[in-house]
Amino acid sequence: MDQYLDKLPDFVEKIKSIKEAIIANTVLIGQIPAPTFKEKRRTTVFMERLAEFQVDECSTDGYRNPIGIIRGTSETKPPIFVVAHLDTIFGRDVDHYYTIAENSITGPAIMDNSLGVGVLASLPEIFRKLDLRFESDIVLAGVIQSLGKGNLRGIRHLLKTWATPIRGAVCIEGAELGRLSYYADGMIRCEVDCNISTANGWEHKFKPNAILIVNEVINQILELRLPQKPRSRVIIGKTSGGFKHGMIAYDAMLGFEIQSKSDRMVKAIFNDIQDIVEGISHENEVELNLKTLSNIRASSLKYNNPLVKSSVKVMKKLDLEPVSEPSESELSIFLSRKIPSVTLGITRGDNYHLENATIEIEPIFKGIAQIIGVLLAIDSGVCDEK
Amino acid sequence: MKNSWMKSNTFHYSEFSDLNRLVEEKRKKNLKISLCLPTLNEEKTIAKEIIIMKSELMTRYPLLDEIVIVDSGSTDKTREIAGSYGADVYEAEDILPNLEKFKGKGENLWKALYITKGDIIVYLDADIKNIHHRFVYALVGPLLLFDNIKYAKAFYDRPISIGKSKIRPTGGGRVTELVIRPLFSLFFPELTQILQPLSGEYAGFREVFEEIPFPIGYGVETSMILDIYDKWGLDVFAQVDLDRRIHRNQDTRALGKMAFAILLTFINRKRKLGMVDYKDDIFREMIQYNLVKDEYEPDIFKIEGHERPPIIEIPEYREKFNRSVS
Numbered sequence: 001m002d003q004y005l006d007k008l009p010d011f012v013e014k015i016k017s018i019k020e021a022i023i024a025n026t027v028l029i030g031q032i033p034a035p036t037f038k039e040k041r042r043t044t045v046f047m048e049r050l051a052e053f054q055v056d057e058c059s060t061d062g063y064r065n066p067i068g069i070i071r072g073t074s075e076t077k078p079p080i081f082v083v084a085h086l087d088t089i090f091g092r093d094v095d096h097y098y099t100i101a102e103n104s105i106t107g108p109a110i111m112d113n114s115l116g117v118g119v120l121a122s123l124p125e126i127f128r129k130l131d132l133r134f135e136s137d138i139v140l141a142g143v144i145q146s147l148g149k150g151n152l153r154g155i156r157h158l159l160k161t162w163a164t165p166i167r168g169a170v171c172i173e174g175a176e177l178g179r180l181s182y183y184a185d186g187m188i189r190c191e192v193d194c195n196i197s198t199a200n201g202w203e204h205k206f207k208p209n210a211i212l213i214v215n216e217v218i219n220q221i222l223e224l225r226l227p228q229k230p231r232s233r234v235i236i237g238k239t240s241g242g243f244k245h246g247m248i249a250y251d252a253m254l255g256f257e258i259q260s261k262s263d264r265m266v267k268a269i270f271n272d273i274q275d276i277v278e279g280i281s282h283e284n285e286v287e288l289n290l291k292t293l294s295n296i297r298a299s300s301l302k303y304n305n306p307l308v309k310s311s312v313k314v315m316k317k318l319d320l321e322p323v324s325e326p327s328e329s330e331l332s333i334f335l336s337r338k339i340p341s342v343t344l345g346i347t348r349g350d351n352y353h354l355e356n357a358t359i360e361i362e363p364i365f366k367g368i369a370q371i372i373g374v375l376l377a378i379d380s381g382v383c384d385e386k
Numbered sequence: 387m388k389n390s391w392m393k394s395n396t397f398h399y400s401e402f403s404d405l406n407r408l409v410e411e412k413r414k415k416n417l418k419i420s421l422c423l424p425t426l427n428e429e430k431t432i433a434k435e436i437i438i439m440k441s442e443l444m445t446r447y448p449l450l451d452e453i454v455i456v457d458s459g460s461t462d463k464t465r466e467i468a469g470s471y472g473a474d475v476y477e478a479e480d481i482l483p484n485l486e487k488f489k490g491k492g493e494n495l496w497k498a499l500y501i502t503k504g505d506i507i508v509y510l511d512a513d514i515k516n517i518h519h520r521f522v523y524a525l526v527g528p529l530l531l532f533d534n535i536k537y538a539k540a541f542y543d544r545p546i547s548i549g550k551s552k553i554r555p556t557g558g559g560r561v562t563e564l565v566i567r568p569l570f571s572l573f574f575p576e577l578t579q580i581l582q583p584l585s586g587e588y589a590g591f592r593e594v595f596e597e598i599p600f601p602i603g604y605g606v607e608t609s610m611i612l613d614i615y616d617k618w619g620l621d622v623f624a625q626v627d628l629d630r631r632i633h634r635n636q637d638t639r640a641l642g643k644m645a646f647a648i649l650l651t652f653i654n655r656k657r658k659l660g661m662v663d664y665k666d667d668i669f670r671e672m673i674q675y676n677l678v679k680d681e682y683e684p685d686i687f688k689i690e691g692h693e694r695p696p697i698i699e700i701p702e703y704r705e706k707f708n709r710s711v712s
Contacts, residue, residue, distance in 0.1 A: 020441035020471075027434060031516065052446075097515040097632065100433035102463070102470050 004376040005317045011130055011369040012318070018122075018129055022364065023100065025049055026118025030110060031096045036087040036150040040064075043086060046121060046142045053124040055140065063157035068140040070124055072133070072379075079137040080378050081169035081341075082123065082371070083155065083330050084116035085146035094355060106358040111349050115174035115359055117142055119346055119368055126368060134379045136167050143330060148189070151294030155330040159337055168307060168383035169341035170374050171330045174359060175352060177367045180315065180322040181343035182308045183300030184332030185231075186263040188270050189293045192217055192254040192277055194241075196286055208284050210252035211241045217254060217288075220276045224269065232260035232269060255293075259326070263298050296328060299335035306382040307340045307374075314373030318366050340383040344371055391620050392579040395528075395535070398627045399520040402527025405447040411530040418451045420504030421522060424494035426458040428512040429467055435510065435517045436471040442519035449523060454502050455512075456481070456494040464512075476501055482702060488692050491586075492606030496694045499595055500703055506530075507595060511586035515632040525589035528624035536622040537590035537614050541582040542631045559584060560638075565645045566608065569652055573661065574612075576620055583611050584648075587628070594618070596698040596709070603689065604644045605651025612655045639674055643687050646672040650691050 015022075029049060034042035047066045051058045055068035066086075072079075088109035090096070098107035105115075120140050127138075143154035159166075173179070194210040194217075218236060226232045234256055241252025258273070260266045274290055281288035301308050303324075315322045327343045334341035346367035349359035402408065412419065421439055425432060436453055443449040453473045457465050469475045479487050481497040495509055506529055508522050521540070528535040562584050570577040577583070584607050598613040600606055614622065636644075650670065656662045672687040697703045704710065 018445070020437045020445060024438045024441035027438065028518065098434065099430050100437060100467075101429070102433075102467050 002313065002380075004373065004380065005313060008314065008317050008369050008373050011372060012365045014129055015126055015368050016365040018125060019361070019365070021125055022118060022122045022368070023105065023361070025121045026105065026110075026115050027098050027100070029117050029121060030107065030114025031098060033090065033092040033094065033096050034087050034109075035089070035091050036145055036147045038092065039086045039144040042117075043142065043144065046086065046117060049121040050124070050140065053121065055124050061158055062161060063144070063154060065144055065154045065158050066142045067158075068124070070127065070134070070138040070140070072136045072138065074135040077136040077379075078165040078167040079139045080134070080167050080375060081139045081141060081334070081339075082120060082172065082375070083141045083143055083169060084120045084172045085113050085154070085330060086117055086142045086144050087147050087150060088112065088114070089147060089353060090355070103361045104358050105361065106356055108355045108357060110357045110359050111174035111352050112357075113172075113174050115346055115364070116172040119172060119364075119371070122368075126372070130372070132372070132376075134375070136379055138375070146330065149293050151189075152296065152330065152333055155333045159333055159339075166334075166339045168378035169334045169339055170371055170378075171327070171334070171341060171343040172371060173329070173343060173345050175347060175349050176323075176345040177347050177363050177370075178315070178320050178323050179343065179345035180308070180311055180324055181327035181331055182303075182305065182311075182324070182335075182341075183261075183326055184296060184298060184328060184335055185259040185261055185326045186266040186296065186298035187260075187328050187332075188258045188266055188295045190256055190258070190270070190273070191291045191293060192256075193289045193291070194252045194286060196248075196250045198250055207248060207250075208286055209248040210286070211249040213280060213284055213286055213288065214239065214241065214252040214254045216280055216284075217276060220280070221256070221273060224272055226269065227265065230260055230262035230265050232258075232262070232265045234258050234269065234273075257328075259328075261298055266295075266298075296332040297336050299332055301335065301340060301342075305340065307342060307378065310377035310382045311342050311344070311374050314370055314377060317373070318370055320366065320370060340378075342374065344374065346371070389579055391576070391623070395621070395624045396627070397524070397528060397624060399524035399527075399629065402524050402531070402626075403520070405443075405449065405523060408523060408527055408530055409447050409449055412449060415530070417505045417530070418503050419449060419506045419508065419526060420498075420502035421450050421453045421508045421510065422495065422498040422502060423453070423455050423468075423473075423510055423512040424458070424491050424498070425455055425460060425464050425468070425512045426491075427460045427462045427464060429460070429462040429464045431513050431515060431517070432464050433467050433471050435512060435514065436468060436473045438517055438519055439522055440472060443522055449526065450508075451504060452502065454498060456498045456501070458489050458491075458494055474501075482700065485700075488602040488694075490602035490606075491604070492600045493602040493694065495606060496600035496602075496697060499592065499697045500700075500706065505592055506589060507592060508589040509587065514587075516630060521587055521628055521631075522589075524626045524628055525587060528626065529589060529591065532624070534621055535624045536594045536618060538588060538624040538626055539580065539583070539611075540585045540587035540628045540631075541580075541625050542585070542628055561641050561645050561648065565648055569649075573656065574615070577611065577615060579620075580611065580623065580625055582625075583607060585631075587631075590614075592707075594622075596703070596707075597696050599696055600694045601647075601651050602692045602694065604647035608648050609651045609655060609693075612652070612659075616659060642674060643672055646687070647689050650689060654691065654693075
């Protein structure tokens with residue numbers, strides 16, 4: 001059953017022999033800006049590339065997720081999904097033109113997730129190069145509206161409307177090589193907005209400072225006692241506000257995520273923070289709004305799940321040391337639907353979410369061999385075991 | 387002035403996107419095609435150009451037979467990076483080493499004729515940030531599909547009316563609109579139909595390039611148009627809309643020097659063609675001024691105006707390509 005493992009080291013060099021096609025796909029797709037909700041142009045180019053690389057079917061679903069299908073040899077085996085999100089955190093005004101050096105590619109969103117999308121579009125050519133045929137259909141899906149306020153809408157819709165069972169899935173991300181995600185924490189992503197009236201008059205004589213109000217929210221969140229079991233945390237991730245140095249701030253914003261292995265705990269912490277926000281709003285007579293941007297439910301495979309065990313074997317065969325970490329991405333939606341799946345990283349890099357994000361080229365080929373190893377494992381039946 | 391040429395010989399790149407057809411035409415006509423990228427310190431963009439062309443137009447569709455870099459002595463990693471991605475890399479001064487040595491883009495283009503194998507040569511600037519394989523196939527397309535076309539040039543905007551009355555300007559660069567277009571309008575009105583005569587992306591048959599002289603510097607695009615027009619007429623030209631091109635922007639002083647070199651080339655060509663009878667010598671120094679502390683100091687940019695003869699006149703070339711002077 002594990003015969004494919006021995007072939008993996010040879011795959012690395014064969015994949016490398018078409019590195020120009022893989023890099024060309026990454027660059028040609030990645031240079032098209034695709035902020036969440038505005039992925040149309042990137043979707044079109046991604047579809048063109050899939051069609052160019054001769055998948056058997058190429059179309060979009062009802063939510064405009066672009067999908068390519070490579071037909072398998074079996075008419076009865078359910079399909080295997082390979083998924084990468086198309087959207088990025090960078091706006092259209094950011095210069096998306098990439099720079100390629102001897103062993104690196106630099107540019108916005110190259111790690112999250114243009115490399116993943118470029119590799120996804122290259123898989124048909126890579127399968128041909130490796131002379132691989134699968135029993136299952138391979139569904140290559142570039143999903144839209146994943147990040148931030150997108151709240152994984154693309155993948156949610158795709159799986160909700162997919163009519164037949166799904167055998168297993170691999171979600172691919174640009175970084176980091178060695179990552180093996182097979183569980184997703186429960187999560188609520190929120191924003192607190194503070195707005196102070198700009199009106200003048202004696203009743204507005206002593207205006208509070210919006211930044212200090214938000215600061216008070218942060219202080220009270222930090223005072224919350226969070227349990228170590230189930231593991232839970234609040235990540236203060238974004239803040240902005242104010243107008244200029246010499247004026248009190250009339251507006252401020254705080255963005256944070258509540259994460260926990262337990263959905264119940266996520267909800268309890270959210271309720272605590274809601275109380276904090278309402279209390280501060282009342283005490284300071286300010287407008288303070290708590291908004292939920294997105295949420296996902298906790299779900300996981302066990303470490304001894306056959307897919308996880310096979311993924312570890314694949315990685316070790318390629319001299320990769322698996323590092324487990326939770327994923328808040330497409331993986332969580334697959335797992336919540338009881339579809340065995342993992343998220344894998346393709347290469348190493350720096351400046352993950354900056355405009356000068358840089359990836360190393362050389363490890364990419366091992367990263368792709370690992371993805372193919374896991375697909376072969378699923379195709380050989382590891383997800384079929386009950 | 388008639389503008390019938392513009393109607394018949396202006397194309398959009400999408401008209402040539404059937405790459406299988408281009409490859410088939412190339413095979414039928416038994417042609418080789420070379421891509422030449424002249425470089426000077428282009429480490430930021432060179433790899434991307436090579437990778438995309440190699441992947442799309444060599445590996446996937448065998449349209450190109452070689453990618454050749456001719457470098458003017460870059461001090462950054464241009465040559466190493468280009469070599470690492472499989473391009474054939476040459477230093478210009480190592481090609482035909484017995485000849486007097488010059489530095490300039492025109493020199494690189496001219497020497498590329500000696501080291502490339504192609505019947506068709508495609509020249510692309512190496513600083514294109516939004517490089518796409520259309521930059522090559524769209525220039526090669528007219529040469530393969532239309533027997534009368536011998537030289538194809540890029541432009542990057544559509545001077546097409548929007549609705550009935552709205553007109554968009556052509557988007558030519560500053561030097562084009564302030565120098566070239568007025569000159570063409572005065573002396574060669576027919577050539578004003580070429581929308582971006584200074585674009586650095588063009589392709590042509592070897593038999594054309596080997597018969598014309600190459601100025602070693604900035605004037606090479608202008609002289610190429612004038613010489614091909616003089617020898618073969620406008621009907622051998624095509625121009626292709628390549629949509630957008632993003633590249634480094636140059637400041638006004640640098641453009642001033644470029645304009646000076648182009649004017650010099652233009653006047654020399656006019657003299658050669660017997661179109662002007664200008665008795666005095668022309669000064670070959672472009673003088674610009676800098677304010678240094680409280681003094682204005684001249685900043686002199688000297689252009690020798692060297693020009694390589696048609697390469698077919700070089701014995702080594704004739705021997706290598708088995709040619710005789712026509």
